[in-house]
Amino acid sequence: MRLFRILTFKELKGYFLSPFGWVILAFVTIMQGISLSTSMKGFRDTPVKDSLVFVTFHSPLFWFYFLFIFPLITMRLFAEEERSGTLETLLTAPVRSWEVVFSKYIAAMIFYTTLWIPCVIQFKMFDWVTGLPPAWTGGALGGVLTILMLMGAAFTAIGCLASALTSSQIIAGILTIGLLVIQYFLGYVTVIWGNSFAGASMFDYISSQQHLYYFAKGLFDSRPAIYYLSLTIFILFLTYQVVDFRRWRR
Template sequence: MRTLYILYKKELKHFLTTPFGWIVLAFIMLLQGFSLTSVLEQYEKAPVQVNLLFSTLSTPIFWFYFIFIFPLITMKQFAEEERSGTLESLMTAPVTTWQVVFSKYLSSYTFYLVLWLPILLHLQIFSWVTGTPAPVVNAEIFGAFGILMLIGSFFIAVGILASALTSSQIIAAIITFGALVFLIFMGLIPSIAGDSFQGAVLFHYISVHEHLSYFSRGLVDLRPIVFYLSMATFTLLLTHHIVDYRRWKH
């Protein structure tokens, strides 16, 4: 555990002590503000039935930065070290493959969670400016953050896997982006084709949009929890085997 903690701390420093991490945080915080502002403008024009958080997590601005978060924070993890040659040195050190993979995954996942903290600040600013509490309840806040954590656990694993497949950051980012767009699109198929075909239940099961809708209303469904955690575990297992193969190959 001590070795894992040391590796995790080292990887996390790359996000929190370099300009890259702070630029990404500032960029995401800005877009989250724009997303909330656009929703409040819609509320001003006409009454909206869905709650504030789900509306914020459904805007085109949200989907734009949400999809790009994962390639940004995972593309360097293995690809950069492979390109620079430091990965080979790390693999010959007295550490296990699991410790290397999991430290990179946990550091990326921790930084991903940090990126969502500004939403709480935005809700507080709303209260300060208007003098009234933001129109959300605790169950909706916990549900929204819970599903974002679950989705991130799988999507970060996909990015780590893509980074382990290549020595090019750009290729790793493209693979991650393409895989996530494909996954999100698969969940939209019932909305496009209807529910009359066989297999529609499966597409509902993996629908990111439906999961966001359900959890952001303060409702909890065990099926998405099982789906994201099992897929994250499976993807990390694949990453472990790939990195382990490269380790012993060298």
């Protein structure tokens, strides 16, 4: 575990002690602020029955920047080390493959979780600035944060796998965003074709849009949790196999 902690702290330094990590944090904070302010403007112009949390996280703008978070935070994990040659040194060191994979994944998840701290502060500022009762409930905000963590766990794992498959950060980023966009649009299959065909329930089960829809209303469901956690474990297992194959090939 000592080596695992050392590797994890090394990866965290790559996020928090480099300009790139702070640029990502600034990007997400600005985009979330724009999404929130746009939703507040909509509340001012037109009566809305849904909560501010629900409206903010159901805008096309949210999905645009949300899906781009993962290639940004994962494309360098393995690809950059492979390109620079440091991955070869790491894999020949007395560390186990699972420690390499899991340390990079945990560091990416810690950084990903940090990205949503400004979001919580922005919603809290609604009360502080306006002096009005909040236009959202704690259950809705808690539900959104829960599903964001679950989706983040799976999507970060996908980014780790993409980075492990190539030595190019650009290719890793394109592969990650491509897989996430496919997963996103699979959620629209039942919207386009309805629920009358065989297998429609499967598309509903994997629909990130529907998961966010229910959790943003404060409706917690164990099925998305099982889906995302199972997907995370499976993708990390594949990543481990890729890294371990590279290790023994050397």
